[in-house]
Amino acid sequence: MALDKAQIEQELQQALSQISAAVNLESLKQVKIEYVGDKSPLAKANQLLASLEPAQRAEFGKLIGGARATVNEAFEAKSNELSLQRDLIALQEEKVDVTLPARTALKGGLHPLTSLINEISDLFIGIGYNIAEGPELESEWLNFDALNIPADHPARSMQDTFFVEPLEAKLVLRTHTSPVQIRTMLNQKPPIYVICPGKTYRADELDATHTPVFHQVEGLVIDTNITMADLNGTLDYFAKSIFGDDVKTRLRPSFFPFTEPSAEVDIFFNGRWIEWGGCGMVNQKVLIACGVDIEKYSGFAFGMGLERTLMVKYGITDMHDIVEGDVRFTQRFGLGIK
Numbered sequence: 001m002a003l004d005k006a007q008i009e010q011e012l013q014q015a016l017s018q019i020s021a022a023v024n025l026e027s028l029k030q031v032k033i034e035y036v037g038d039k040s041p042l043a044k045a046n047q048l049l050a051s052l053e054p055a056q057r058a059e060f061g062k063l064i065g066g067a068r069a070t071v072n073e074a075f076e077a078k079s080n081e082l083s084l085q086r087d088l089i090a091l092q093e094e095k096v097d098v099t100l101p102a103r104t105a106l107k108g109g110l111h112p113l114t115s116l117i118n119e120i121s122d123l124f125i126g127i128g129y130n131i132a133e134g135p136e137l138e139s140e141w142l143n144f145d146a147l148n149i150p151a152d153h154p155a156r157s158m159q160d161t162f163f164v165e166p167l168e169a170k171l172v173l174r175t176h177t178s179p180v181q182i183r184t185m186l187n188q189k190p191p192i193y194v195i196c197p198g199k200t201y202r203a204d205e206l207d208a209t210h211t212p213v214f215h216q217v218e219g220l221v222i223d224t225n226i227t228m229a230d231l232n233g234t235l236d237y238f239a240k241s242i243f244g245d246d247v248k249t250r251l252r253p254s255f256f257p258f259t260e261p262s263a264e265v266d267i268f269f270n271g272r273w274i275e276w277g278g279c280g281m282v283n284q285k286v287l288i289a290c291g292v293d294i295e296k297y298s299g300f301a302f303g304m305g306l307e308r309t310l311m312v313k314y315g316i317t318d319m320h321d322i323v324e325g326d327v328r329f330t331q332r333f334g335l336g337i338k
Protein backbone atom coordinates (compact mmCIF):
# COMPACT_ATOMS: atom_id res chain seq x y z
CA MET A 1 0.00 0.00 0.00
CA ALA A 2 1.36 3.36 -0.97
CA LEU A 3 1.02 6.38 1.22
CA ASP A 4 -1.32 9.07 0.11
CA LYS A 5 -2.03 12.39 1.78
CA ALA A 6 -5.72 12.41 0.95
CA GLN A 7 -5.99 8.89 2.28
CA ILE A 8 -4.31 9.85 5.56
CA GLU A 9 -6.57 12.86 5.90
CA GLN A 10 -9.55 10.61 5.30
CA GLU A 11 -8.40 8.11 7.94
CA LEU A 12 -7.93 10.99 10.36
CA GLN A 13 -11.45 12.33 9.74
CA GLN A 14 -12.88 8.85 9.98
CA ALA A 15 -11.19 8.23 13.33
CA LEU A 16 -12.32 11.62 14.69
CA SER A 17 -15.91 11.12 13.59
CA GLN A 18 -16.00 7.61 15.11
CA ILE A 19 -14.60 8.95 18.38
CA SER A 20 -17.09 11.74 18.51
CA ALA A 21 -19.93 9.34 17.69
CA ALA A 22 -19.19 7.02 20.66
CA VAL A 23 -22.12 7.14 23.07
CA ASN A 24 -20.52 5.45 26.04
CA LEU A 25 -17.25 4.01 27.31
CA GLU A 26 -17.98 0.57 25.85
CA SER A 27 -18.45 1.86 22.31
CA LEU A 28 -15.42 4.11 22.75
CA LYS A 29 -13.38 1.06 23.68
CA GLN A 30 -14.38 -0.54 20.36
CA VAL A 31 -13.44 2.67 18.52
CA LYS A 32 -10.04 2.60 20.25
CA ILE A 33 -9.28 -0.87 18.94
CA GLU A 34 -10.25 0.04 15.39
CA TYR A 35 -9.00 3.62 15.03
CA VAL A 36 -6.49 4.42 17.78
CA GLY A 37 -4.56 1.27 18.64
CA ASP A 38 -1.75 -0.65 16.89
CA LYS A 39 -4.14 -2.11 14.32
CA SER A 40 -5.68 1.20 13.27
CA PRO A 41 -5.18 2.42 9.65
CA LEU A 42 -2.98 5.27 10.88
CA ALA A 43 -0.75 2.87 12.85
CA LYS A 44 -0.44 0.71 9.74
CA ALA A 45 0.41 3.78 7.65
CA ASN A 46 3.07 4.61 10.21
CA GLN A 47 4.65 1.18 9.70
CA LEU A 48 5.01 1.96 5.99
CA LEU A 49 7.23 4.96 6.74
CA ALA A 50 10.26 2.68 6.90
CA SER A 51 9.97 1.90 3.22
CA LEU A 52 10.02 5.55 2.11
CA GLU A 53 12.78 7.75 0.89
CA PRO A 54 14.21 9.89 3.73
CA ALA A 55 12.66 13.12 2.39
CA GLN A 56 9.26 11.58 1.95
CA ARG A 57 9.62 9.76 5.24
CA ALA A 58 10.07 13.09 7.07
CA GLU A 59 7.09 14.64 5.35
CA PHE A 60 4.75 11.69 5.84
CA GLY A 61 6.15 11.04 9.31
CA LYS A 62 5.10 14.52 10.35
CA LEU A 63 1.71 14.13 8.73
CA ILE A 64 0.95 10.71 10.24
CA GLY A 65 2.44 11.64 13.60
CA GLY A 66 0.30 14.78 13.68
CA ALA A 67 -2.78 12.82 12.69
CA ARG A 68 -2.16 10.18 15.35
CA ALA A 69 -1.59 12.86 18.03
CA THR A 70 -4.86 14.52 17.03
CA VAL A 71 -6.65 11.18 17.25
CA ASN A 72 -5.10 10.45 20.67
CA GLU A 73 -6.11 13.84 22.00
CA ALA A 74 -9.64 13.46 20.69
CA PHE A 75 -9.77 9.99 22.21
CA GLU A 76 -8.57 11.25 25.64
CA ALA A 77 -11.04 14.13 25.58
CA LYS A 78 -13.91 11.84 24.65
CA SER A 79 -12.87 9.29 27.22
CA ASN A 80 -12.89 11.96 29.97
CA GLU A 81 -16.23 13.25 28.82
CA LEU A 82 -17.82 9.78 28.81
CA SER A 83 -16.34 8.86 32.22
CA LEU A 84 -17.84 12.00 33.66
CA GLN A 85 -21.15 11.20 32.03
CA ARG A 86 -21.07 7.64 33.44
CA ASP A 87 -20.41 8.98 36.96
CA LEU A 88 -23.22 11.49 36.69
CA ILE A 89 -25.65 8.80 35.56
CA ALA A 90 -24.54 6.55 38.44
CA LEU A 91 -25.03 9.39 40.91
CA GLN A 92 -28.50 10.01 39.57
CA GLU A 93 -29.52 6.37 39.51
CA GLU A 94 -28.09 5.48 42.90
CA LYS A 95 -29.47 8.54 44.61
CA VAL A 96 -30.92 7.84 48.07
CA ASP A 97 -33.83 9.91 49.25
CA VAL A 98 -32.96 10.38 52.89
CA THR A 99 -36.32 12.03 53.54
CA LEU A 100 -38.27 8.82 52.80
CA PRO A 101 -39.74 7.13 55.88
CA ALA A 102 -37.50 4.29 57.09
CA ARG A 103 -38.64 0.73 56.54
CA THR A 104 -39.12 -0.66 60.06
CA ALA A 105 -37.17 -3.78 60.88
CA LEU A 106 -39.28 -6.45 62.59
CA LYS A 107 -37.89 -6.87 66.07
CA GLY A 108 -40.55 -8.97 67.78
CA GLY A 109 -42.68 -7.99 70.72
CA LEU A 110 -43.26 -9.09 74.29
CA HIS A 111 -45.49 -12.08 74.81
CA PRO A 112 -48.60 -11.06 76.74
CA LEU A 113 -47.54 -13.39 79.58
CA THR A 114 -44.27 -11.49 79.92
CA SER A 115 -46.17 -8.21 79.92
CA LEU A 116 -48.52 -9.57 82.58
CA ILE A 117 -45.58 -10.66 84.77
CA ASN A 118 -44.06 -7.18 84.36
CA GLU A 119 -47.36 -5.54 85.21
CA ILE A 120 -47.88 -7.68 88.34
CA SER A 121 -44.29 -7.13 89.45
CA ASP A 122 -44.71 -3.38 89.08
CA LEU A 123 -47.93 -3.19 91.00
CA PHE A 124 -46.53 -5.17 93.95
CA ILE A 125 -43.20 -3.34 93.95
CA GLY A 126 -45.38 -0.22 94.11
CA ILE A 127 -46.73 -1.32 97.52
CA GLY A 128 -43.36 -2.32 98.93
CA TYR A 129 -42.98 -5.97 97.92
CA ASN A 130 -39.82 -7.59 96.57
CA ILE A 131 -39.56 -10.12 93.78
CA ALA A 132 -38.35 -13.54 94.96
CA GLU A 133 -37.07 -16.25 92.67
CA GLY A 134 -36.38 -19.93 92.94
CA PRO A 135 -35.23 -22.73 90.64
CA GLU A 136 -37.63 -24.58 88.36
CA LEU A 137 -35.81 -27.82 89.14
CA GLU A 138 -36.67 -28.10 92.81
CA SER A 139 -36.06 -30.52 95.63
CA GLU A 140 -38.99 -32.71 96.54
CA TRP A 141 -38.57 -31.52 100.10
CA LEU A 142 -39.09 -27.84 99.25
CA ASN A 143 -41.82 -28.51 96.68
CA PHE A 144 -43.80 -30.84 98.99
CA ASP A 145 -42.56 -31.82 102.47
CA ALA A 146 -41.73 -28.36 103.78
CA LEU A 147 -45.14 -27.26 102.56
CA ASN A 148 -46.79 -29.93 104.69
CA ILE A 149 -47.64 -32.05 101.66
CA PRO A 150 -47.01 -35.60 102.92
CA ALA A 151 -45.50 -38.40 100.87
CA ASP A 152 -48.88 -40.05 100.27
CA HIS A 153 -50.55 -36.83 99.05
CA PRO A 154 -52.13 -37.26 95.63
CA ALA A 155 -50.38 -34.13 94.31
CA ARG A 156 -47.11 -36.05 94.55
CA SER A 157 -48.30 -38.90 92.37
CA MET A 158 -46.64 -39.77 89.09
CA GLN A 159 -49.60 -38.42 87.15
CA ASP A 160 -49.16 -34.85 88.34
CA THR A 161 -45.49 -34.39 88.93
CA PHE A 162 -42.53 -34.52 86.59
CA PHE A 163 -39.98 -36.49 88.61
CA VAL A 164 -36.43 -36.14 87.40
CA GLU A 165 -33.98 -39.01 87.08
CA PRO A 166 -32.12 -40.28 88.99
CA LEU A 167 -35.11 -40.57 91.32
CA GLU A 168 -32.82 -40.94 94.36
CA ALA A 169 -31.82 -37.30 93.88
CA LYS A 170 -35.39 -36.41 94.81
CA LEU A 171 -35.69 -33.57 92.32
CA VAL A 172 -38.88 -32.52 90.60
CA LEU A 173 -39.90 -29.82 88.16
CA ARG A 174 -41.68 -27.57 90.63
CA THR A 175 -45.44 -28.11 90.50
CA HIS A 176 -46.16 -24.65 91.93
CA THR A 177 -44.29 -21.52 93.00
CA SER A 178 -44.96 -22.26 96.71
CA PRO A 179 -41.46 -23.69 97.35
CA VAL A 180 -40.23 -20.12 96.89
CA GLN A 181 -42.20 -19.26 100.04
CA ILE A 182 -40.08 -21.77 101.92
CA ARG A 183 -36.82 -20.58 100.36
CA THR A 184 -37.69 -17.00 101.25
CA MET A 185 -38.60 -17.76 104.86
CA LEU A 186 -35.43 -19.83 105.30
CA ASN A 187 -33.28 -17.01 103.94
CA GLN A 188 -34.93 -13.84 105.22
CA LYS A 189 -36.15 -12.61 108.56
CA PRO A 190 -39.66 -11.14 108.78
CA PRO A 191 -41.13 -8.79 107.84
CA ILE A 192 -41.39 -10.49 104.45
CA TYR A 193 -43.34 -9.07 101.52
CA VAL A 194 -42.60 -10.91 98.30
CA ILE A 195 -44.16 -12.12 95.12
CA CYS A 196 -42.67 -14.83 93.00
CA PRO A 197 -43.73 -15.09 89.38
CA GLY A 198 -42.36 -18.08 87.53
CA LYS A 199 -42.69 -21.24 85.48
CA THR A 200 -44.33 -24.31 86.92
CA TYR A 201 -44.83 -27.83 85.56
CA ARG A 202 -47.47 -30.50 85.78
CA ALA A 203 -47.88 -33.67 83.76
CA ASP A 204 -50.95 -32.51 81.85
CA GLU A 205 -51.64 -32.85 78.16
CA LEU A 206 -51.77 -29.58 76.23
CA ASP A 207 -55.42 -28.84 75.49
CA ALA A 208 -57.74 -25.84 75.41
CA THR A 209 -57.38 -25.23 79.16
CA HIS A 210 -54.20 -27.05 80.23
CA THR A 211 -50.52 -26.83 79.46
CA PRO A 212 -47.76 -28.90 81.07
CA VAL A 213 -45.57 -25.80 81.39
CA PHE A 214 -47.43 -22.89 82.88
CA HIS A 215 -46.82 -19.87 85.08
CA GLN A 216 -47.92 -18.89 88.54
CA VAL A 217 -47.41 -15.89 90.73
CA GLU A 218 -47.03 -16.56 94.42
CA GLY A 219 -47.47 -13.95 97.11
CA LEU A 220 -46.13 -14.25 100.65
CA VAL A 221 -46.39 -11.85 103.56
CA ILE A 222 -45.01 -12.55 107.04
CA ASP A 223 -45.27 -9.79 109.62
CA THR A 224 -46.78 -8.98 112.98
CA ASN A 225 -50.57 -8.76 113.18
CA ILE A 226 -51.22 -10.15 109.72
CA THR A 227 -54.78 -11.40 109.37
CA MET A 228 -57.15 -12.71 106.74
CA ALA A 229 -58.34 -9.10 106.33
CA ASP A 230 -54.91 -8.12 105.02
CA LEU A 231 -55.03 -11.02 102.58
CA ASN A 232 -58.48 -9.94 101.46
CA GLY A 233 -57.44 -6.33 100.93
CA THR A 234 -54.28 -7.34 99.06
CA LEU A 235 -56.18 -9.65 96.72
CA ASP A 236 -58.70 -6.88 96.12
CA TYR A 237 -55.93 -4.46 95.16
CA PHE A 238 -54.33 -7.11 92.95
CA ALA A 239 -57.60 -8.00 91.19
CA LYS A 240 -58.61 -4.37 90.64
CA SER A 241 -55.19 -3.52 89.22
CA ILE A 242 -55.40 -6.37 86.73
CA PHE A 243 -59.09 -6.60 85.85
CA GLY A 244 -60.26 -3.04 86.49
CA ASP A 245 -61.96 -1.20 89.34
CA ASP A 246 -65.32 -2.87 88.82
CA VAL A 247 -64.05 -6.34 89.65
CA LYS A 248 -65.14 -7.94 92.93
CA THR A 249 -63.31 -10.66 94.86
CA ARG A 250 -64.63 -13.29 97.22
CA LEU A 251 -62.99 -15.95 99.32
CA ARG A 252 -64.46 -19.44 99.37
CA PRO A 253 -63.37 -21.95 102.03
CA SER A 254 -60.99 -24.54 100.62
CA PHE A 255 -58.02 -26.68 101.58
CA PHE A 256 -54.29 -26.49 100.99
CA PRO A 257 -51.85 -28.35 103.25
CA PHE A 258 -49.66 -25.25 103.58
CA THR A 259 -52.35 -22.74 104.53
CA GLU A 260 -54.82 -22.80 107.42
CA PRO A 261 -57.44 -21.56 106.96
CA SER A 262 -57.39 -21.87 103.17
CA ALA A 263 -59.57 -20.33 100.53
CA GLU A 264 -60.17 -20.13 96.84
CA VAL A 265 -60.26 -16.59 95.55
CA ASP A 266 -62.94 -15.91 92.98
CA ILE A 267 -63.44 -12.77 90.96
CA PHE A 268 -66.68 -11.33 89.64
CA PHE A 269 -65.76 -10.28 86.12
CA ASN A 270 -67.91 -9.78 83.02
CA GLY A 271 -71.05 -10.78 84.87
CA ARG A 272 -69.96 -14.05 86.48
CA TRP A 273 -67.90 -15.51 89.30
CA ILE A 274 -64.67 -17.10 88.12
CA GLU A 275 -62.17 -19.08 90.17
CA TRP A 276 -58.84 -17.25 90.11
CA GLY A 277 -56.42 -18.82 92.58
CA GLY A 278 -55.69 -20.26 96.01
CA CYS A 279 -54.79 -18.52 99.24
CA GLY A 280 -54.83 -18.66 102.99
CA MET A 281 -52.98 -17.94 106.20
CA VAL A 282 -49.61 -19.69 106.17
CA ASN A 283 -49.97 -22.92 108.14
CA GLN A 284 -48.14 -22.67 111.48
CA LYS A 285 -46.54 -26.04 110.77
CA VAL A 286 -44.88 -24.44 107.74
CA LEU A 287 -43.81 -21.37 109.73
CA ILE A 288 -42.25 -23.59 112.39
CA ALA A 289 -40.44 -25.69 109.76
CA CYS A 290 -38.93 -22.45 108.43
CA GLY A 291 -37.91 -21.17 111.85
CA VAL A 292 -40.43 -18.34 112.02
CA ASP A 293 -41.48 -17.37 115.57
CA ILE A 294 -45.22 -18.09 115.56
CA GLU A 295 -45.73 -16.23 118.84
CA LYS A 296 -44.73 -13.05 117.08
CA TYR A 297 -45.53 -13.52 113.41
CA SER A 298 -48.27 -14.70 111.14
CA GLY A 299 -48.64 -14.47 107.41
CA PHE A 300 -50.68 -15.09 104.32
CA ALA A 301 -49.93 -16.57 100.93
CA PHE A 302 -51.68 -16.70 97.61
CA GLY A 303 -51.02 -18.27 94.23
CA MET A 304 -52.57 -17.71 90.81
CA GLY A 305 -52.13 -19.22 87.40
CA LEU A 306 -50.97 -16.56 84.95
CA GLU A 307 -52.25 -18.27 81.80
CA ARG A 308 -55.62 -18.44 83.51
CA THR A 309 -55.42 -14.77 84.50
CA LEU A 310 -54.63 -13.87 80.89
CA MET A 311 -57.47 -16.02 79.54
CA VAL A 312 -60.00 -14.45 81.89
CA LYS A 313 -58.76 -10.90 81.34
CA TYR A 314 -58.81 -11.09 77.54
CA GLY A 315 -61.45 -13.75 76.96
CA ILE A 316 -58.93 -16.15 75.41
CA THR A 317 -60.64 -19.50 74.99
CA ASP A 318 -57.82 -21.71 73.75
CA MET A 319 -54.57 -22.31 75.65
CA HIS A 320 -52.88 -23.20 72.36
CA ASP A 321 -52.93 -19.50 71.45
CA ILE A 322 -50.87 -18.67 74.54
CA VAL A 323 -48.25 -21.37 74.12
CA GLU A 324 -47.79 -21.57 70.36
CA GLY A 325 -45.90 -18.31 69.95
CA ASP A 326 -47.67 -17.08 66.81
CA VAL A 327 -46.92 -13.36 66.50
CA ARG A 328 -50.42 -12.72 65.19
CA PHE A 329 -51.66 -13.61 68.67
CA THR A 330 -49.16 -11.31 70.35
CA GLN A 331 -50.06 -8.45 68.01
CA ARG A 332 -53.68 -8.57 69.16
CA PHE A 333 -52.50 -7.29 72.53
CA GLY A 334 -51.17 -4.10 71.04
CA LEU A 335 -47.65 -5.35 71.62
CA GLY A 336 -46.79 -4.44 68.08
CA ILE A 337 -44.03 -6.21 66.28
CA LYS A 338 -41.77 -3.19 66.07
Ligand code: PHE
Nearest residue numbers: 176178256278279301302303
Ligand atom coordinates in the same frame (compact mmCIF):
# COMPACT_ATOMS: atom_id res chain seq x y z
N1 PHE B 1 -49.71 -23.54 95.37
C1 PHE B 1 -51.14 -23.61 95.19
C2 PHE B 1 -51.43 -24.29 93.84
O1 PHE B 1 -50.56 -24.41 93.03
C3 PHE B 1 -51.78 -22.26 95.22
C4 PHE B 1 -51.65 -21.58 96.53
C5 PHE B 1 -50.59 -20.75 96.78
C6 PHE B 1 -52.59 -21.81 97.54
C7 PHE B 1 -50.50 -20.12 98.02
C8 PHE B 1 -52.48 -21.18 98.75
C9 PHE B 1 -51.42 -20.33 98.98
O2 PHE B 1 -52.54 -24.71 93.61
